[in-house]
Amino acid sequence: MGDPGSDLERYLEPRREERLASLKELLRIPSISALPEHVGDCRRSAEWVAADLRASGIEHVEVCETGGHPVVYGDWLHAEGAPTLVIYCHYDVQPVDPLDLWTDSPFEPTIRDGRILARGAADDKGQLHAHLRAIQALMATRGRLPVNVRYVFEGEEEIGSAHLDSWLDANRNRLAGDLAVISDTPFFQGNLPAITVGLRGLMYCQVDVIGPALDLHSGGFGGAVQNPANALAWILAGLKDPGGRVLVPGFYDDVVALEPGDRAGLAALPFDEAAFLAEAGAPALAGEAEFTVLERLGARPTLDVNGLWGGFQGEGSKTIIPAHAHAKVSCRLVANQDPERLFELVRARILELAPPGVKVDVRYLNGGRPSLTRIDHPGVRAAARALEVVFGRPPLYPREGGSIPVTASFESILGIPVVLMGFSNPDDNAHAPNESLVLANYEGGIRAVARMMDELASGELGGPGPSPRA
Amino acid sequence: MGDPGSDLERYLEPRREERLASLKELLRIPSISALPEHVGDCRRSAEWVAADLRASGIEHVEVCETGGHPVVYGDWLHAEGAPTLVIYCHYDVQPVDPLDLWTDSPFEPTIRDGRILARGAADDKGQLHAHLRAIQALMATRGRLPVNVRYVFEGEEEIGSAHLDSWLDANRNRLAGDLAVISDTPFFQGNLPAITVGLRGLMYCQVDVIGPALDLHSGGFGGAVQNPANALAWILAGLKDPGGRVLVPGFYDDVVALEPGDRAGLAALPFDEAAFLAEAGAPALAGEAEFTVLERLGARPTLDVNGLWGGFQGEGSKTIIPAHAHAKVSCRLVANQDPERLFELVRARILELAPPGVKVDVRYLNGGRPSLTRIDHPGVRAAARALEVVFGRPPLYPREGGSIPVTASFESILGIPVVLMGFSNPDDNAHAPNESLVLANYEGGIRAVARMMDELASGELGGPGPSPRA
Numbered sequence: 001m002g003d004p005g006s007d008l009e010r011y012l013e014p015r016r017e018e019r020l021a022s023l024k025e026l027l028r029i030p031s032i033s034a035l036p037e038h039v040g041d042c043r044r045s046a047e048w049v050a051a052d053l054r055a056s057g058i059e060h061v062e063v064c065e066t067g068g069h070p071v072v073y074g075d076w077l078h079a080e081g082a083p084t085l086v087i088y089c090h091y092d093v094q095p096v097d098p099l100d101l102w103t104d105s106p107f108e109p110t111i112r113d114g115r116i117l118a119r120g121a122a123d124d125k126g127q128l129h130a131h132l133r134a135i136q137a138l139m140a141t142r143g144r145l146p147v148n149v150r151y152v153f154e155g156e157e158e159i160g161s162a163h164l165d166s167w168l169d170a171n172r173n174r175l176a177g178d179l180a181v182i183s184d185t186p187f188f189q190g191n192l193p194a195i196t197v198g199l200r201g202l203m204y205c206q207v208d209v210i211g212p213a214l215d216l217h218s219g220g221f222g223g224a225v226q227n228p229a230n231a232l233a234w235i236l237a238g239l240k241d242p243g244g245r246v247l248v249p250g251f252y253d254d255v256v257a258l259e260p261g262d263r264a265g266l267a268a269l270p271f272d273e274a275a276f277l278a279e280a281g282a283p284a285l286a287g288e289a290e291f292t293v294l295e296r297l298g299a300r301p302t303l304d305v306n307g308l309w310g311g312f313q314g315e316g317s318k319t320i321i322p323a324h325a326h327a328k329v330s331c332r333l334v335a336n337q338d339p340e341r342l343f344e345l346v347r348a349r350i351l352e353l354a355p356p357g358v359k360v361d362v363r364y365l366n367g368g369r370p371s372l373t374r375i376d377h378p379g380v381r382a383a384a385r386a387l388e389v390v391f392g393r394p395p396l397y398p399r400e401g402g403s404i405p406v407t408a409s410f411e412s413i414l415g416i417p418v419v420l421m422g423f424s425n426p427d428d429n430a431h432a433p434n435e436s437l438v439l440a441n442y443e444g445g446i447r448a449v450a451r452m453m454d455e456l457a458s459g460e461l462g463g464p465g466p467s468p469r470a
Numbered sequence: 471m472g473d474p475g476s477d478l479e480r481y482l483e484p485r486r487e488e489r490l491a492s493l494k495e496l497l498r499i500p501s502i503s504a505l506p507e508h509v510g511d512c513r514r515s516a517e518w519v520a521a522d523l524r525a526s527g528i529e530h531v532e533v534c535e536t537g538g539h540p541v542v543y544g545d546w547l548h549a550e551g552a553p554t555l556v557i558y559c560h561y562d563v564q565p566v567d568p569l570d571l572w573t574d575s576p577f578e579p580t581i582r583d584g585r586i587l588a589r590g591a592a593d594d595k596g597q598l599h600a601h602l603r604a605i606q607a608l609m610a611t612r613g614r615l616p617v618n619v620r621y622v623f624e625g626e627e628e629i630g631s632a633h634l635d636s637w638l639d640a641n642r643n644r645l646a647g648d649l650a651v652i653s654d655t656p657f658f659q660g661n662l663p664a665i666t667v668g669l670r671g672l673m674y675c676q677v678d679v680i681g682p683a684l685d686l687h688s689g690g691f692g693g694a695v696q697n698p699a700n701a702l703a704w705i706l707a708g709l710k711d712p713g714g715r716v717l718v719p720g721f722y723d724d725v726v727a728l729e730p731g732d733r734a735g736l737a738a739l740p741f742d743e744a745a746f747l748a749e750a751g752a753p754a755l756a757g758e759a760e761f762t763v764l765e766r767l768g769a770r771p772t773l774d775v776n777g778l779w780g781g782f783q784g785e786g787s788k789t790i791i792p793a794h795a796h797a798k799v800s801c802r803l804v805a806n807q808d809p810e811r812l813f814e815l816v817r818a819r820i821l822e823l824a825p826p827g828v829k830v831d832v833r834y835l836n837g838g839r840p841s842l843t844r845i846d847h848p849g850v851r852a853a854a855r856a857l858e859v860v861f862g863r864p865p866l867y868p869r870e871g872g873s874i875p876v877t878a879s880f881e882s883i884l885g886i887p888v889v890l891m892g893f894s895n896p897d898d899n900a901h902a903p904n905e906s907l908v909l910a911n912y913e914g915g916i917r918a919v920a921r922m923m924d925e926l927a928s929g930e931l932g933g934p935g936p937s938p939r940a
Contacts, residue, residue: 034786095788101684159786186690200689204787213751214571217901218774219670219872220656222802223714223766224746226756229775229797233706242704242825244693276694281683286696286827296693304688305699306790307781312798316504316629317674317835318565319800319873320776320901327699328782330789332692355712357756365787402689403789431687431790 007141008450012133016443020116022052023129023442024109026091027118033069033092033159042069042155045091049128049153050074056136058151064171066163069155075174076135077148082457083178084148086416088406089128090157090184093120094431101433115436122428126437127183128153130423130445138450146457150177154406157184160204160366161405168413179379179456180410183445185422186430188396189272189279191438193387195380196420198298198399199407201333201370203342204306207235207350208326210359215311215320222321226357229310232325235360238353239303239329239346244287244296246303246331248349251342256335256372258291258299266294269398279427298399302332303346328365332401339367368405371418379419379456386452387421390444421452477611478920482603486913490586492522493599493912494579496561497588503539503562503629512539512625515561519598519623520544526606528621534641536633539625545644546605547618552927553648554618556886558876559598560627560654563590564901571903585906592898596907597653598623600893600915608920616927620647624876627654630674630836631875638883649849649926650880653915655892656900658866659742659749661908663857665850666890668768668869669877671803671840673812674776677705677820678796680829685781685790692791696827699780702795705830708823709773709799709816714757714766716773716801718819721812726805726842728761728769736764739866749897768869772802773816798835802871809837838875841888849889849926856922857891860914891922 003009031045032038046063053061053074061074069092077084096106096119104110106119116126131151138145152175156162168175188194211228212221240246258266271294277285287296296302310325312318331342347362354360373380375397387395400420410418423445429435473479501515502508516533523531523544531544539562547554566576566589574580579588586596601621608615622645626632638645658664681698682691710716728736741764747755757766766772780795782788801812817832824830843850845867857865870890877888893915899905 034784034788036785095782095784097782097784098685158788202689202789204789211752214899214902214904215568216750217872218772218776218800219672219802219870220767220896220900221750222774222871223757223770223772224755224763224871225750225752226712226754227774229778230706230710230773231712232778233703233775234712236700236703237707240700242696242701280686280691280695282681282695282827283829284696284827285694286825287694293694297690300693302688302693303700304692304697304791305703305781305795306688306788307783307792308699308702308795309779309783311775311777312565312567313777313779313796314504314565314567315506317798317800318504318628318776318901319672319674321774322777325775325778326783328787330688330787332689355756357752357754359753400689401692401694402687426690429684430690431788432684434684 008137011137011141012446019133023116023126026125026129027109027120028107030107031092031155032095033156034095042092046070046072046155049091052132053151056132057139058135064167066167068163071155071167072153073151075150076145079145079148079457082147084150084176086150086152086175086177086180086410087131088152088154088180088182089131090124090154091128092155092158093125094158098433103434114439116439117434117436119435121435121437122424123430123435124157124184126442127423127445130442131183131449134446134449137446146453150175160202160368162366164406165409165413168409172414175414177416180416180418182404182407182418182420183422184404185400185420186424186426186428187441188269188398189275189426191425193391193393193395194398195383195395196400197373197375197397199371200401200403201337201339201368201408202330202403202405203333203339203346203367204330204365205343205346206326206328206363206365207232208324208361210324212321212323215323218319218321225321226355227321228358229322229325231355231358232308232310232327234355235350235353236305236327239349243289246301248345250345251301254337255301258295262299263295266298266399267292269294269396297401299334301334301337304330306330332403333370335370335372337370339369343367368403369408371407371411373418373420377417379417382455383419383421383452385455386448389451390448421448478607481607481611482916489603493586493596496595496599497579497590498577500577501562501625502565503626504565512562516540516542516625519561522602523621526602527609528605534637536637538633541625541637542623543621545620546615549615549618549927552617554620554646556620556622556645556647556650556880557601558622558624558650558652559601560594560624561598562625562628563595564628568903573904584909586909587904587906589905591905591907592894593900593905594627594654596912597893597915600912601653601919604916604919607916616923620645627876630672630838632836634876635879635883638879642884645884647886650886650888652874652877652888652890653892654874655870655890656894656896656898657911658739658868659745659896661895663861663863663865664868665853665865666870667843667845667867669841670871670873671807671809671838671878672800672873672875673803673809673816673837674800674835675813675816676796676798676833676835677702678794678831680794682791682793685793688789688791695791696825697791698828699792699795701825701828702778702780702797704825705820705823706775706797709819713759716771718815720815721771724807725771728765732769733765736768736869737762739764739868767871769804771804771807774800776800802873803840805840805842807840809839813837838873839878841877841881843888843890847887849887852925853889853891853922855925856918859921860918891918
């Protein structure tokens with residue numbers, strides 16, 4: 001994987017078990033940012049990461065208050081003349097329901113078939129831990145890092161990075177740098193090394209349809225009052241058609257159209273539609289017929305119902321008109337859609353669709369901007385060389401359907417270009433039961449991070465070194 | 471209430487507290503027929519009722535196996551020359567969720583403001599218990615009953631009387647009679663005595679929309695796979711329009727049209743629309759504009775979503791495409807709609823509405839036929855005289871929006887006409903949190919049952935007595 005004769009490799013190779021034990025320790029902390037009962041676990045996770053940074057020799061390590069789950073900051077700024085990287089990962093994880101579909105307990109990591117299984121293994125604690133072990137190895141073998149680094153490890157990525165923007169804004173001075181490296185993206189299908197150059201944004205909201213004060217007997221009232229569950233169905237049905245076209249006026253106004261070159265680039269990727277369908281486990285693929293699957297995922301916005309509920313959900317029958325019904329609705333956005341503007345459009349459409357006889361509320365829960373990166377940026381080129389050396393082939397440059405709101409925030413708030421160098425595999429079940437990370441990706445990730453730092457130390461980014469901006 | 475000088479009244483009056491203690495005992499048994507964990511409670515409730523019948527001197531009392539929750543049977547056939555009544559109530563109750571909206575524990579009965587509060591107080595244990603105390607009083611004071619009686623106390627009314635028809639069919643011989651009396655209907659709005667002459671039928675089904683094998687990351691897959699929750703919304707939205715018109719082809723084919731006389735009769739009822747709206751606690755009434763509220767409730771079929779669920783239902787956000795989504799859907803039917811035929815129509819419509827990329831199943835859960843009764847039937851007239859004597863005013867003759875499938879079964883399987891003489895109040899919160907029964911209705915119910923028996927003993931129904939049919 002790495003050069004077997006190097007000091008780094010001699011340090012890393014005998015410490016595999018020790019590393020895995022440490023990764024398991026981090027994975028055991030149920031840092032589910034969405035659930036209030038896990039507030040303490042999120043903080044425990046942050047403290048764990050901070051302690052590990054300190055142990056490796058990172059300086060100014062701090063668990064920073066944000067108003068929500070904390071940000072872990074730390075830096076090492078003694079590589080004079082070398083560029084400064086701002087490195088981002090997140091230590092929070094998705095909820096684990098439906099729990100009964102996990103083959104193992106989500107917070108008791110298990111090794112099987114070359115993977116480590118646990119909630120957060122791929123998204124994103126495994127990737128964060130690869131960074132921790134890269135700097136541990138570099139510091140242990142060389143007593144220094146090739147570049148200056150500032151770490152920003154977040155605890156609210158899975159809930160839309162609610163407090164990150166204001167924290168970034170308030171900490172601009174200590175976040176000055178030349179390049180941001182974000183490790184929270186997957187390789188390409190088939191586990192092929194990849195640098196993601198497009199990310200979708202997100203607008204997430206909740207729809208509450210309120211009818212009678214209590215559940216009503218459907219015999220005594222059915223036909224004479226509006227049913228909130230039926231009303232919710234009319235609303236949701238009116239937001240998107242079965243062909244995947246979103247029916248919200250103005251929804252597509254700001255979408256950057258795919259140029260022929262973009263379409264050719266996406267078409268050239270070795271995408272295996274049958275494997276993607278198998279991974280989805282769905283009866284068939286679906287979506288906008290006039291776009292390819294990769295175009296739909298990377299360059300087209302969506303609208304999905306993430307959850308809905310109301311009334312009787314038990315076994316058998318209960319003859320009620322539910323007092324209320326609810327849905328979580330989110331849109332994946334593409335350049336240059338703005339989440340807050342999109343929320344207003346979706347909200348207006350929902351209120352227009354609401355039938356008489358019920359009250360409808362629409363609440364913005366969170367959002368993030370989409371992002372597009374230039375393939376020819378020196379940071380992207382350094383990451384590409386590191387991946388090629390470690391994983392044995394040049395990376396692909398896909399657009400990813402997911403969202404990492406911080407990408408746009410680094411660009412817009414800190415003015416730093418971003419490289420998305422992540423190490424998970426598309427079949428890792430991120431956000432789903434039985435999440436895992438391929439151990440070879442984890443080990444390669446450690447080497448690729450170190451190698452990228454070496455590439456940047458000597459390469460074109462070699463800038464003025466740390467120079468906090470006002 | 472009753473004639474204060476009568477033997478019956480002298481027996482009943484000093485025993486109010488004793489009666490209430492007994493009623494509370496019955497209400498404390500959580501006989502929720504829909505939930506498998508309450509199978510034992512349903513049986514316990516049946517045994518309790520059987521023991522009470524025996525204690526009053528009813529004969530051949532038996533807790534009869536049905537394949538589901540048992541039927542309690544008992545008879546007393548020594549009123550030679552008098553007609554035979556088949557008396558029906560049910561001892562099972564609705565589920566209690568949402569539990570947090572109950573002011574008191576649903577199975578710890580509480581007396582407040584002239585009402586007894588508990589699940590089943592009105593629907594239907596309170597009414598069943600009024601029958602038990604009527605015969606107890608008659609047997610205690612006279613040593614006999616004015617008419618022959620056969621009791622059929624069911625345990626599956628709230629789950630569509632799944633096993634009742636086959637039990638009735640298998641027990642035709644011991645169910646011969648001249649008139650069925652069913653006590654499971656409310657008085658008219660304002661607690662005005664009423665004999666219900668129309669009941670709606672029911673068709674209850676479940677829709678399961680199955681998509682990917684697991685919940686998927688909405689970023690990684692959104693736009694390229696069909697979302698089962700969106701698909702469910704399209705399906706439900708396509709079943710009824712916001713104006714209350716059901717969009718299932720053939721749905722209205724068998725509906726008996728309202729004649730001018732029917733409409734005039736319903737229009738003459740002292741219906742207070744504002745009070746009905748207040749009782750519903752909804753922002754406004756809704757439904758088919760070309761029919762009055764009483765027509766919509768009593769003479770028009772409906773389609774309601776009784777519950778729906780899928781995907782993430784927690785606080786905050788989870789960015790998934792749910793693996794599956796589900797709904798409970800039911801129709802209230804009117805004469806002469808057939809539940810099984812309606813199921814086939816609804817199912818065909820649902821499958822037609824299902825978009826590509828998901829699998830859709832539709833399952834029939836239960837159903838019952840609608841019913842219409844002649845106002846001039848001698849049994850109805852005897853019940854009317856009893857109600858007038860006890861409650862001080864002649865009853866009204868509404869059509870009720872609810873369903874009591876057994877009504878149609880008595881008519882079609884046993885060939886016995888049915889009188890619906892019930893004692894609850896429309897504001898009793900049947901099927902909802904904080905169910906209650908007005909104590910004056912319970913006490914009056916006891917007297918009305920006894921009085922109706924006296925009316926029938928000397929009246930036009932005086933038929934050939936018990937004569938089991940082949």
